[in-house]
Amino acid sequence: MITACRDSGIDLELRETASGVYDRSSGEETVRDLAPNTTLPDPFTVQVPGDPSITGKLYSTTGSTGVKSKAIITWGASDDRFADRYQLKYKPATQNNFFVRTGIRDLETELIDLAPGYYDFRVMARNSIGVESNYSSEMRVLLVWLREPPAAVSNFSVIPSNFYALASWTLPPDLDVQINGLIVIRHSPKTTGAVWEDGVILEEFPGGGVQGLVPLITGTYMAKAKDSIDNYSTSIASFVATERMVTGFTTVATSTQAPSFTGTKTNVSVVGPVLNLTDPTVSLTGEDLFSAALDMGTVATRRFEVDIEAISYVAEDLIGSRGLISSWPLVSGATVNDCDATIYASTTDRPRFL
Template sequence: RFGWSGKSFRVTNWGMSIQQSSLGGESHPVDVIELEFKETASGIYDWNNGEETLIDLSSNTGLSDPFDIDAPTSIQIVESVFVPSGFKAIAQTKVSWDASLHSFVNGYDVEYKLASDSTYVHHTTTPAITTDIFDLTPGLYDFRVRAKTVLGFVSEWTNHIQELFGLRARPGNPADLTVVTTEGLAHLTWTQSVDVDVIFGGSVEIRHDSDTSTGDWANSVRLAIVGGASTQATVPLRDGHLLIKFVDTTGNKSIVAASVAVSQDSAHNWTTLDTATEEPGFTGAKNNLVVTASKLTLALNGGDVEPAGDYTFIANDIDLGSPRKVRVTPLIDVVTSLVNDLVDSRTDNVDDWPNWDGVEGSECNARVEFRHTPDDPTGAPVWTSWRRLNANIVWAWGLQYRLQVRSTDDDANIEISNLSVMVEEKLAL
């Protein structure tokens, strides 16, 4: 910078010379005019009586005072989601500001802290007027920026307080859920999530509600979890409703699930060979489970819900009489609720509540498992390992069932009102 503009000079000497120039790519001689100047001002020739005092009509420089540094202004904070190549999505906070007007500024110090903290974190010193901070946890933050000169002097801090939501915002709701059923399977398709923290590192949760009239996330059990970038999945076919929600990298779920009704109807006729029904007594062996008002629930421990419980069917040794190809389908009706939830104790904004009951339903899950054998179950059979029971078609003589119940929230409990397993055999056409 020259340090002045529109300043008058008097030419005190000039000359010409020939110098070599590489302008244009090749070296060649050019004529150069060389000038020497002395500052002046037109007002120096004016004279009025009494102006004997010497004044400087042409200031030597317009540069800023090196000791009085103008602070940067207008700090702005913009949140977004950033995806490093091949990795899961993380929160990105872009901090920008208007540059200092001081002539000698060559950098800016950027610091931040949670509003509740007393010590700032130094993020960077940069010559730019913007910087990115990654993976800040949600909360109320105090950001500050100051200018720094080449001489080492600094301006006052400029502060800006703003709440960051990070990846706390819920994903959008799934849309365009459709199903195509084949023998024993349901092939689901949906429109891909628009949220990058679902696509990269998130997931799609698929659940089943046995109610054939309507699907309710809070009354469903988990069937499968697929990658967040997925737009399709195949799951076992059972009567009721299939539901999906998007889940981001922090576990936040869509507010509203997409659902579709499904039925096990097929071109083949099936006949029932056996039904193991546990309600209303649920008299099988229980671990951390209790029966209350004809409903099977997780037990409480000091007011908190037990995280896991197991149940063994009382009708646990199914003998089909001989080996045969059968379809085995669980029938389970559940409701999830919060046992210690009070509206007055909630701290979130009411607009952020997924429902007035205070539970999304996915805090709890119940899964029926089974094992089978092609051998006579009254002899010395060799059983398969335990595995999840959906609507499995197996070659079996003997069958055994059990139930596993889980809760990820010590306030969330599950109520199982109906629990049974039906064994069917396909009739010849």
């Protein structure tokens, strides 16, 4: 800047600049932009976060409420560097209005004790000045955590133990089996080809245990896990006990009821060589008394072994009871878990009691 002074002098104000500030173009100086414009994103446009992903988990509660379920919802972060909070909307698929969970700082959240059913989920991002993104895609999922069958029993084995059999297995991984669940052990006299429906229940043990005593019998021991709402594992664990495991005994007496079953009956009937429930719609149980008492000869400690050949089936699964093939849920029929046969015995050293 040039300024004329009263004493006829001239004052000069000069500014020194680096040579890099200007470019030369045709001998003229042109200004170079050493500080380019910012590349920060537009704060009024927020990028959409990733679509939500939903998984389930069981958890134990204090007191007497047992095992419950929770949904864990996760999503990918918004690409917007100013996005610092997220908002989740969810609702049952049968409803129109969403529930809202806002102010979420992480990339996941948990919803406790949702009722089983289909649910819709979506999520959006919000930046530090309150500007919101659009919502992600809406995801519909079926929540059935407590309805899923438990895992199969693993490492199931049986060994002789003081005239009994000690059954053992690995602790079930399912929390709803460990808490208020059961390990159910069945037995079939078959040593090959035995299936769950062939067996009768020997014992039921708490799901949090890993072993238990059962009768020592030749045949096939089978085990399933049963959870707190009576779901069974879909496959069985089995162990075959041969005659080599059951040694040191002498047979004193036997009683064979099949195939005639001539004792007094209640709601059961003989069809061919088989004893059937007569009418399950009248009563779910039936009874057949042995035709005669079993005489052991002398008073002594005895080991009583029962071998029952059984088959369980759903009456509606019989071909004659089915409708159109398109309506069949399973061609081979459903697995039966809740049928059983039990032998009751009383003893005395006085024949007049019999």
